[in-house]
Structures are given as C-alpha cells and as structure tokens.
Amino acid sequence: MTRIVDLPTPALIVDRQKFAANVATMVAVRPGLTLRPHVKAHKSTALAAQLAAAGHTAFTCATPREVIGMAHAGLGSDLLLANETVDVQRLRAMAQFLDTSSSNTVRITVAIDSETTATLAAECGIKDVLIDVNVGMPRCGVSPERAAALATFAVSLGLNVRGVMGYEGHLMAVADRDEQCNKVRAAMGVLVRCFDEVRAQSGNDCTIISAGGTGTFDLYDPSDPVLARVNEVQAGSYALMDSHYGSLNLPFQQALYVVGTVISVSDGWAVIDVGLKSLGMDHGNPTIDGASVWFCSDEHITFSMKDGRPLPSIGSRVLVQPAHIDPTIALHEVMHVVDQIPMIGVLSSGTGTGGQVAGEKVAGGQVIDTWPVNLRHW
Amino acid sequence: MTRIVDLPTPALIVDRQKFAANVATMVAVRPGLTLRPHVKAHKSTALAAQLAAAGHTAFTCATPREVIGMAHAGLGSDLLLANETVDVQRLRAMAQFLDTSSSNTVRITVAIDSETTATLAAECGIKDVLIDVNVGMPRCGVSPERAAALATFAVSLGLNVRGVMGYEGHLMAVADRDEQCNKVRAAMGVLVRCFDEVRAQSGNDCTIISAGGTGTFDLYDPSDPVLARVNEVQAGSYALMDSHYGSLNLPFQQALYVVGTVISVSDGWAVIDVGLKSLGMDHGNPTIDGASVWFCSDEHITFSMKDGRPLPSIGSRVLVQPAHIDPTIALHEVMHVVDQIPMIGVLSSGTGTGGQVAGEKVAGGQVIDTWPVNLRHW
Numbered sequence: 001m002t003r004i005v006d007l008p009t010p011a012l013i014v015d016r017q018k019f020a021a022n023v024a025t026m027v028a029v030r031p032g033l034t035l036r037p038h039v040k041a042h043k044s045t046a047l048a049a050q051l052a053a054a055g056h057t058a059f060t061c062a063t064p065r066e067v068i069g070m071a072h073a074g075l076g077s078d079l080l081l082a083n084e085t086v087d088v089q090r091l092r093a094m095a096q097f098l099d100t101s102s103s104n105t106v107r108i109t110v111a112i113d114s115e116t117t118a119t120l121a122a123e124c125g126i127k128d129v130l131i132d133v134n135v136g137m138p139r140c141g142v143s144p145e146r147a148a149a150l151a152t153f154a155v156s157l158g159l160n161v162r163g164v165m166g167y168e169g170h171l172m173a174v175a176d177r178d179e180q181c182n183k184v185r186a187a188m189g190v191l192v193r194c195f196d197e198v199r200a201q202s203g204n205d206c207t208i209i210s211a212g213g214t215g216t217f218d219l220y221d222p223s224d225p226v227l228a229r230v231n232e233v234q235a236g237s238y239a240l241m242d243s244h245y246g247s248l249n250l251p252f253q254q255a256l257y258v259v260g261t262v263i264s265v266s267d268g269w270a271v272i273d274v275g276l277k278s279l280g281m282d283h284g285n286p287t288i289d290g291a292s293v294w295f296c297s298d299e300h301i302t303f304s305m306k307d308g309r310p311l312p313s314i315g316s317r318v319l320v321q322p323a324h325i326d327p328t329i330a331l332h333e334v335m336h337v338v339d340q341i342p343m344i345g346v347l348s349s350g351t352g353t354g355g356q357v358a359g360e361k362v363a364g365g366q367v368i369d370t371w372p373v374n375l376r377h378w
Numbered sequence: 379m380t381r382i383v384d385l386p387t388p389a390l391i392v393d394r395q396k397f398a399a400n401v402a403t404m405v406a407v408r409p410g411l412t413l414r415p416h417v418k419a420h421k422s423t424a425l426a427a428q429l430a431a432a433g434h435t436a437f438t439c440a441t442p443r444e445v446i447g448m449a450h451a452g453l454g455s456d457l458l459l460a461n462e463t464v465d466v467q468r469l470r471a472m473a474q475f476l477d478t479s480s481s482n483t484v485r486i487t488v489a490i491d492s493e494t495t496a497t498l499a500a501e502c503g504i505k506d507v508l509i510d511v512n513v514g515m516p517r518c519g520v521s522p523e524r525a526a527a528l529a530t531f532a533v534s535l536g537l538n539v540r541g542v543m544g545y546e547g548h549l550m551a552v553a554d555r556d557e558q559c560n561k562v563r564a565a566m567g568v569l570v571r572c573f574d575e576v577r578a579q580s581g582n583d584c585t586i587i588s589a590g591g592t593g594t595f596d597l598y599d600p601s602d603p604v605l606a607r608v609n610e611v612q613a614g615s616y617a618l619m620d621s622h623y624g625s626l627n628l629p630f631q632q633a634l635y636v637v638g639t640v641i642s643v644s645d646g647w648a649v650i651d652v653g654l655k656s657l658g659m660d661h662g663n664p665t666i667d668g669a670s671v672w673f674c675s676d677e678h679i680t681f682s683m684k685d686g687r688p689l690p691s692i693g694s695r696v697l698v699q700p701a702h703i704d705p706t707i708a709l710h711e712v713m714h715v716v717d718q719i720p721m722i723g724v725l726s727s728g729t730g731t732g733g734q735v736a737g738e739k740v741a742g743g744q745v746i747d748t749w750p751v752n753l754r755h756w
Contacts, residue, residue: 008465008467008468008756009756010756040676040677062676062677063677083641083651083677083678084641084642085641085651086639086640086641086692086693087386087387087639089386090386113642114642114643114692116692116693117641117642117692134644138644138646138672138680139642139649139675139678139680140641140642140649141642141644143644143645169675261464261465262464263461263462263463263464263495263518264462264491264492264495264517264518264519265492266512266516266519266521267521268516269516271517271518273461273463273756276658276660276702276704276705277704277705277708278756280654280659281660281705282654282659282674294516296660297517297547298418298440298704298705299418299440299441299461300461300517300518302516302517314464314492314494314495315464315494324654326654326655327654327655327659327676330709331708331709332755333755377710377711378386378387378388378651378656
C-alpha cells in the first residue's frame with residue numbers, strides 16, 4: 001500500500017473525502033445538467049468521470065484537446081468548447097470525431113463570437129454553436145448589441161445555435177456578497193436579453209443560457225426572474241479548490257495539495273523540492289499550514305515555521321497549497337487520490353528513505369487511486 | 379516547409395540566429411569547461427547538444443530526471459546535480475546508470491549540504507559529490523563554517539569530494555554593476571575560503587569551484603585573485619533569455635517566444651490563445667512588442683496596441699515574450715527552431731487557415747528544426 005510519504009516528490013495529491021464533500025455541496029445547489037463542470041480546472045478524464053457519476057454529464061472545455069480527450073473517454077454526450085478557435089485542423093479534428101462516432105453519441109458545441117469564428121466552424125463541419133456574449137469582462141464574446149445578428153449569420157451558414165454563454169469572470173472574486181449578486185444580476189440581465197433576441201433568430205433547439213463559475217455558483221436565485229433563467233453554470237475549481245478561491249468564504253474545501261520533501265535545513269529556514277515548475281504562480285505564492293513561505297525558486301520553496309514551532313527535519317513531507325489550481329495541475333502528469341489528508345502542513349519527520357517516517361502521524365495517508373492529467377497541452 | 383504561421387498555437391519558437399549569437403557571446407567569455415550550462419532552463423537534450431558542440435560538455439542539472447535523460451542522450455560525461463535530493467530511488471537510479479554505462483563514460487556528481495544527504499548518496503552508490511555552500515541566499519547549502527567538516531564526513535563514507543559550489547542567486551539581478559561585482563566578490567571570497575578548507579580534507583581530484591549564473595557570467599575577473607579562482611559558471615538562461623533578464627543590460631538577446639493566434643477582437647482590445655498554461659508567471663506578465671498586455675487568463679491574453687496602431691485581425695499571429703523562460707518551457711512539449719523571427723509583436727494578418735496570411739511580412743519565419751522538451755517533470 002502506497003502512502004503519501006512513499007510518493008516521489010513533488011507530487012499532487014487529492015483528499016478524497018474533501019473532494020467528495022465539494023461534489024456533494026455542488027450537487028445540492030446545481031444538480032445534473034444545471035452544472036456544466038469546467039474540465040480546464042483539472043484536465044483529467046478520471047476526475048471528470050467522478051463528476052459524471054454524480055450526475056453532471058455535460059462538460060465545459062477550454063481546448064480542442066480537452067474536447068477530443070473527453071469524447072474518447074466516453075464522456076462526450078454534450079461537450080462545450082467555451083473558447084473560440086480559428087485553428088482549422090483542430091476544428092476539423094473535432095468535427096471528424098462527430099462523423100466517426102458510432103457506438104457512443106458525441107455532441108460538440110463550439111463558442112463563436114465573430115463572423116470569422118462562425119464561418120470557420122461551419123466550413124470545418126461543426127454543427128452546434130453557442131453565441132459567446134461579452135457581459136462585462138474584456139476578453140472574448142460578441143458585444144451584446146451584435147449577438148442577434150451573429151446568430152442570424154450562423155443560422156445562414158447552416159449552424160445550429162443552441163443558445164448563449166457569457167462568463168462574468170470579472171465578478172468571481174468580489175468580496176461583498178450583496179455587491180457581487182447585484183453585479184451578477186446586471187450582467188445576466190444583458191445575457192438573458194441577448195438570449196431572447198438570439199432565440200428569435202434560431203430554432204427550438206436554442207435553449208441554453210450558460211454562465212458563472214465557482215465564485216458565483218449559488219447566485220442564480222430561482223426566485224429571481226432574471227437569474228433563474230441561467231440554466232447552466234460552468235464552475236470547475238470548486239471540486240478541488242485553491243487558496244485564492246479559498247479566501248472567498250465559499251462552502252468548498254481545499255482538496256488538492258502538492259507534496260514536497262524537505263531537502264535542506266539551515267538556521268532559521270528549511271527548503272522543500274517544490275517550486276515554480278510544480279506550481280501555478282499567477283495568483284502569487286503558495287501557502288503551507290503553520291509555516292511562512294519566504295520565496296519560490298524553480299525547484300524549491302524556502303520557508304520558516306510560525307509560532308516558534310521547530311523546523312522539520314530533512315526527509316519530512318510538507319503539504320503545499322497552491323494559490324491557483326488550474327495552472328498547477330497543468331504542470332503535473334498525475335494526481336494521487338488519498339483517503340484522508342492530515343490537517344497539518346508538515347506531515348512527518350523522516351530521512352527520505354520511505355519506511356523510516358513516523359507512520360502514526362500520517363494515519364489515513366493511503367493512496368487509493370491515481371488520476372492521470374491526460375488532457376494537458378493544446 | 380512549415381512557417382511560424384502554420385504552427386498550431388500556443389507554440390514555443392526559438393530564433394536560431396539569436397540563439398547562436400548568445401552561445402557565441404558566452405563562448406567568448408566562458409569557453410569550454412569554464413561554463414557548466416544549466417539544463418533546467420530549457421530541459422531539452424537537443425538544445426544541450428548544441429551547447430556541447432560549442433565546447434561546453436559538462437552540464438548542471440536540477441533534477442534526477444534531467445541527469446538521467448542527459449546521460450541517456452550521450453551528454454553525460456560530466457553531469458552535476460546541483461540540488462540536494464533525499465529520494466533513495468532516484469539516487470539509486472542515477473547510481474545504477476553509472477554501473478551499467480559501458481559504451482559511453484558517464485560521470486554524475488551530486489551536491490550535498492548535510493550529513494543526511496551525504497549518507498544517502500553514499501548508501502545509494504553515488505561516487506562523486508560537491509559540497510554545496512550557502513554564500514548568502516537563504517536556500518540550500520551548508521553554512522561556510524561547516525563545509526570542511528562535511529567534506530571530512532563525506533570522505534569518511536568513501537565519497538570523492540570534487541570541490542564546492544555556491545550559487546549567489548540573490549545577486550543575479552542587482553542593477554548597479556559595480557555594486558553587483560563587489561557583492562559577488564564578497565560571496566566568492568567565502569566560497570574560495572571554503573574550497574581551500576575542503577580541499578585540505580579531500581584528495582587531488584578536489585578542483586571545482588562552481589558558481590554564478592546568467593546575471594553574473596562575466597564578473598569572474600581573471601585578474602582578481604578571488605574571482606579568478608571560480609572555474610565554472612552555471613548559467614542557463616543566457617542561451618534563450620527572457621524579459622526579466624532582458625531588462626538587466628546583458629549582452630544576450632531574447633531568442634524564445636510563445637506564438638499565439640488572435641481569436642477575438644473587440645472595440646479596444648484583442649485576445650490571443652496564449653495564457654497561464656503556456657507561460658511561467660512568477661516574474662509577472664509577459665510582454666508583446668508594440669502592445670500593452672492587460673491581463674492573462676488560463677488560455678488567453680487580453681491586450682491593446684500602443685501608439686495608435688490598429689488592432690490585429692482574427693487569425694493574426696502574435697509573438698509573446700515570457701517574463702521567465704524556465705517555467706515557461708516546462709509547460710511545453712517542444713520548441714520549434716526558426717531561422718529568423720521578425721522583430722515585431724504582431725506578425726501578420728490572417729484568417730487562421732494557414733495559407734491566407736500576408737507571407738511577405740513573415741519572411742524568414744521558416745521552421746528548420748524541432749527540439750523536444752524531453753527532460754520535463756521530476
């Protein structure tokens with residue numbers, strides 16, 4: 001039986017219990033197809049299969065590779081590529097998959113926000129599209145006043161317009177909940193108006209209003225005439241969480257850590273073998289429970305202990321909480337699923353020889369499954 | 379013939395001419411074995427082979443995987459693992475390679491900074507070590523006053539002590555050159571004293587004083603009694619450079635870019651398909667010549683053009699300069715070598731269909747080689 005302390009480091013580990021609790025919390029608020037989980041957060045068909053088993057069988061993807069990988073894994077009954085692409089070869093590869101899928105039904109819907117993206121999708125054999133509307137964040141999405149015209153254009157090309165999406169990413173981290181809710185309602189008001197205009201140009205299959213993320217998953221109040229019409233939420237981070245989302249008082253728990261090994265101890269600090277190449281750094285430094293992170297190098301974190309606690313000895317395992325999970329996971333080949341992770345930053349003392357650690361301190365640290373991060377790259 | 383505009387994006391490209399110029403600039407200052415190029419910067423045996431052809435046949439590595447991969451590639455005549463490790467399986471894997479290498483001679487030297495790391499190296503069959511000395515940066519390295527005792531201990535275990543290393547990483551980015559030189563001289567004074575003490579405890583094979591990086595490569599003044607004794611510099615970034623080192627007035631040119639494709643254009647900004655998963659972000663946002671980067675998302679950069687230039691059209695290729703190359707390259711599977719890269723941020727207009735771009739604007743953008751990033755992970 002492999003334990004956390006037996007894993008070569010750096011290694012990603014997932015706390016099965018917290019992951020399961022996060023999934024259950026989401027299912028209670030957004031069950032079944034009312035959530036379209038985002039695959040980009042974890043890039044793992046094994047993890048996605050867990051979400052499908054919990055009832056979420058339609059998925060959001062960020063890259064054609066994610067779309068095609070999900071389809072190959074038998075999870076392709078309703079895949080949305082929520083980003084625009086003008087890559088003809090990748091569009092054709094997705095369309096070809098549609099043509100050749102016989103045993104399992106694959107449906108792939110592609111976001112479009114311009115006549116160019118609509119034209120290329122149609123030319124390459126894509127059948128279903130969603131009109132991506134800019135609801136306030138300066139990124140992709142057609143401006144609201146042009147959404148209906150784009151739908152008309154898409155229909156003229158023979159595309160099936162399934163609805164609209166609008167990602168209010170600029171509102172994910174608004175700290176004040178009332179302020180956040182008001183701003184989300186305003187953004188969704190724009191999106192719902194666009195939907196009604198788009199629907200008037202499209203067929204009866206135009207039903208989707210897709211939006212949101214982990215930071216707004218519970219704001220689509222079923223008693224609110226606007227918010228209730230959002231029928232899909234695209235959250236992804238909720239399942240594993242990170243310290244950035246963790247600071248927002250959401251009902252999800254940190255379930256993903258990078259395990260490191262102490263390789264050097266000096267007077268006042270220690271160093272582990274986790275660094276910039278095993279951590280997404282765009283949200284800043286990672287955290288270690290009970291310790292102060294000084295800085296990260298390519299393959300190292302230098303840290304000291306808080307509250308007068310002694311430094312760990314060489315060989316000790318340390319749990320690092322990444323600030324942003326999406327780019328962290330993209331750096332790793334696998335995630336190891338552990339039945340339960342101790343609630344402390346420094347796991348155990350040891351000389352790194354695997355068997356010579358204080359086993360009683362890491363009770364519950366058994367590796368019970370390994371999920372390949374098999375949808376990486378593009 | 380594949381051109382830059384034919385590559386699926388995001389894609390890493392290397393400017394062959396600038397790369398060659400960087401290599402030549404380094405060879406003029408630190409020829410042959412006076413440079414021990416760091417593999418961690420690029421993690422590619424194909425790139426390392428270019429440096430070996432230029433005369434640098436001894437290499438610095440950050441991970442056991444880099445060491446073993448270099449040895450397998452026939453580049454293992456003198457490999458230094460410049461980081462400590464307490465991973466018994468990986469130490470044994472390196473040592474086993476030593477035993478089984480018959481046709482080509484492989485030599486692997488491991489950095490140690492504690493009795494634990496020395497003991498594990500010896501127990502696992504490692505023969506050669508370097509005493510890693512802390513010369514001022516709070517990371518790994520034995521404190522200078524304990525270096526000789528550690529050498530004595532290592533010798534008592536049967537290890538061959540080849541010398542000392544001390545990485546003055548905290549001095550790489552000191553902007554004032556005189557101040558930097560004075561601080562480096564002080565740090566190297568410590569390292570040279572340690573070497574003399576270590577050498578007194580070791581055999582005649584104790585000859586190495588290894589230090590430095592791209593930011594200090596030319597500071598080891600041969601007329602200075604202390605600095606002249608540093609006989610190896612561990613620079614790695616110089617070959618490809620990044621915008622962080624590029625701000626330090628070094629004689630190396632930016633030779634690595636991430637190519638993106640414009641997927642969306644709005645009133646005032648455009649979006650390319652390069653983001654947090656194709657860029658190392660610890661040194662901050664990347665740059666685009668002639669443009670202002672607004673922010674990065676997982677798979678996107680939002681930017682506007684400077685000086686009233688028009689926004690690129692959908693399908694245009696854009697060259698992104700990463701702020702830190704090491705973690706950027708670690709996110710990619712390959713680097714494409716291009717004979718010459720145009721000196722502008724936005725390469726061309728096009729619809730993304732490959733052939734429909736303004737070819738004359740990208741003259742010289744032929745892909746002439748592909749270097750796998752084959753030493754990734756741990």
